[in-house]
Amino acid sequence: MKNWLHTIQQNKRLQALIVGLYIVVTFFSLYLAQKSVVAFLLLLSSLLLLYFTTFSNRVKWLIGGLVMVVLLPLAASQGEAYQSYMEVATLVGIYIAMALGLNIVVGMAGLLDLGFVAFFALGAYTYGIFATGQANNFMPFGHYPLSGESFWVFIFIGCFVAALFGILLGVPVLRVKGDYLAIVTLGFGEIIRIIFNNLDKPVNITNGAMGLASVQPPRLFGIDFMYPSQFYYIVLVILIAVIFAVRRLEFSKIGRAWKAVRENEIAAQAMGIHLVKTKLMAFAVGASFSGMMGVVFAAKQTFVDPTSFTLLESITILVMVILGGMGSVPGVILGAALVTILNLQVLTELTNWLNQLSLNGVISVPDALSPAKMQRFIFGIILILFALYRPQGLLPAKNPVFNEKELKDTDKLVNAGVQKEATQHVHLDS
């Protein structure tokens, strides 16, 4: 088995053949068997297969892009289930972006945030309030709802508002030491939900528990975005931007500072790292991803209310990060996809199947055991088992591998050795 894998790893042509064949086969199975959720999931997993190949990053991105932009929507578009497939894919994208945000906070900077969904809520309400008549209640100027064209600006506003609140919440919260942070963020998550739930008086800002209904759909060149198949592309674009941003931050000065703080706060400070500033940046960047996706979520659901932003949601996102691998970008993407699909597809399908069996009298499964209700049980088990036996997750975080040739000076100053340091310093300082 090992030998066999090794051979494949050596041979790029063979890999191309396998991946290509896999994509073609799963594409046509979904194309022809529209009702097969399995085919849909198999086509999605081609991305995982692609991840394990040894192609260059550029090639991987190109093939992945082709699958996501063209093949998946095309294959799914042939039947009635089209919109529900795209709905799943869209939600997967939204959760991946959020999980990547939480991954910065928990995985890279090592700060356990149990109220992360609050930022998602902020994004959703930011758009929800201004894209419904709600804003008329308290805004002294302007006519609301704003048109769907404002949606594109609101993606950035949502990003900014969430980041701002990340900083505002972070300033007091981050003064709290280590494990207290978990409980304080949990408290903040609840506070924000309670406030949204009650902010219908004295001035009706959030419409309280009733929520905000008929949020304006995004509009571009006169076309309204109403269907999941359209939102899919919005989410895809944002998601790709988020992945690029995270990847670049991860191996930069900022990412190293996050990891240093996670590994050893005292040593990090001794290296000149400003502890609070570094943690705040992790909070803000992580929150901003959630804020953007909150805006998209509000527009997609056309309805916002506080029940979408409970503690269970925060823990769900945490499960995605732990399952995939703390600090690992590919891992977290996988974890988020698995958990979302489990939540939306597998559990409901299983429940339907079991109900069918009960109806036919094959076996009788009590309603209490219906898989759709077992989320907490499943998440609890995942958290415990992974913490105990595989804390690094499914796809553990990898360190960058540097190229020795690039590190050694090619210019002839090598022998000058340390003497050269001095000049180099000046150069960098200036």
Add this chain to the structure above:
Amino acid sequence: MSILTVKNLTKQFGGLVANSNIDMEVQKGSITAVIGPNGAGKTTFFNMVTGVYQPTSGEILLNNESIVGLKPHQVTKKGIARTFQNIRLFGAITVLENVMVGMHNHLHGGLFGTILNLPRVRKEEKEARREAYRLLEYVGLESFFNEEARNLPYGAQRKLEIARALATKPKVLLLDEPAAGMNPKETSELTKLIYNMREELDLTIILIEHDMKLVMEISEHIVVLDHGEKIAEGTPDEIRNNEKVIEAYLGKGAATTAS
């Protein structure tokens, strides 16, 4: 010229006096050793100089400028770097990245520059990688550059702490028991390294060390602490023959018996 001046430095933890009225002058370009029995308050002294603890009273001047009240990262910016007695590396990241963390304040890639991957940031990162590699070469760890720091052998971890501290471009380097746990061969390499750093990098070095051979060999000035107080200071020869010092290490009466 004195680069670091300490006046009347005192630290109390509740009723416990960890450091009491310590005075010290460290000459620019010198190697100074702080020695004393276990629990004499040496590390507490380092912690105050680097801003980890705030002194109860007293003054610390770097180039005649007070650094009391600064946070540890600010002290580092002022030009004081340190290593730790109980090694504190960033275990899960690579050796090269550990050194690059040390360059934190000398890199200017901001949030947006990094996300947009501007050429300026890319160039800076590339230079930083090269410089980190050179520092690893300097302490003799270049072969480990892609390893996770926690997988290094013990002696190499101590050297990596030094390389990482050098990356902050300090004027004053504080080494807290750099030779602890090293074998004689490693210790003699380290001795050479400390000596070279001072000669080649324009550094002032203060070290806490229990290995007296190393201390006597390289330090020009020795300060002896006992029970939080400075009991003696001087050249290695003076300290070797100081009765109070012998007494502190070996107990009362040892000085007379020895002589």
Add this chain to the structure above:
Amino acid sequence: MINEVLHTLPQVLIDGLTLGAVYAIVALGYTMVYGILELINFAHGEIFMTGAFVGTAILLTFAGFGWLASMPAIVALILVLVVTSVVTGLLGMGIERVAYRPLRNAPKLITLITAIGVSFLLQDIVRFIAELKNGNYILTGPSLFSGQIGIKASSISSIFNDASVKSSFFIVLIVAVIMMVTLDFFVNRTKWGMAMRAVAQDRETAALMSVNVNKVIALTFFIGSALGGATGVLFAIQYGTIDPYIGFILGLKAFTAAVLGGIGNIRGAMFGGILLGVLEMFAAANLPVVSHGILGAEYKDVFAFAILIIVLIFKPEGLFGKVSVEKV
């Protein structure tokens, strides 16, 4: 406005004391575990909840057999308390053994994550069992002490309104006080209590002094969980209706109480619990009055969290804790 606040004060104090007693005992579980392992045992709130369900289940079974009518309420109560505390005590020990002990030297983050996992798992297991047996996971137990007693506070001063008290209030208070006094005695006066304090101070040194550290930690979990479970029973008796999700927020507030009193400090936790209970009831009764209806009673949870955050920021050692210095 002051008058309005004063009118309700007697009722607020009584309700606050009841709730505070519950917080106080649950807080003990957090504080003991934190003192010894430096771990926030998120699952402790769920142990409390499990206790409430176990106790209610026993009472319902008794009622089903018709025994409840034939035995004095106080006997039933003692029986239920004893059985429940043994069950939850063992549950707590089991959780420690399976989920926390293997991670004792792992990073703190990992242990916290397991704790959350355990907490979720317990919620769902209890929900599942309750729903399976009962058809619904919201349970209402038989009322043991349902008499109402009026307190004529207006006779003390005309500014107070009269207050009414369920007779279970006294039961809750008395049992709570007995538990706290016993625990205090145990920790401060017995050999095992001394071993517990020793392990909390310095695990390694205690081990060198031939203290069996694992045993002491297991014992700590047993006692903390037994107390938590028993409090669950009291809660069910006092408030009647329970569901599998009562433990999380209540646990969070009990943790706030523990922090308020200085984490690791047993007497502090008791005081913190009572204080938080009274403050919360006070807030629930008076926030709408003081803010002229802008802030509803729902904000009482916000109020409790705000206390937690303020304490952690400005006085992390709590009202009675000692400042600790991190060794570098």
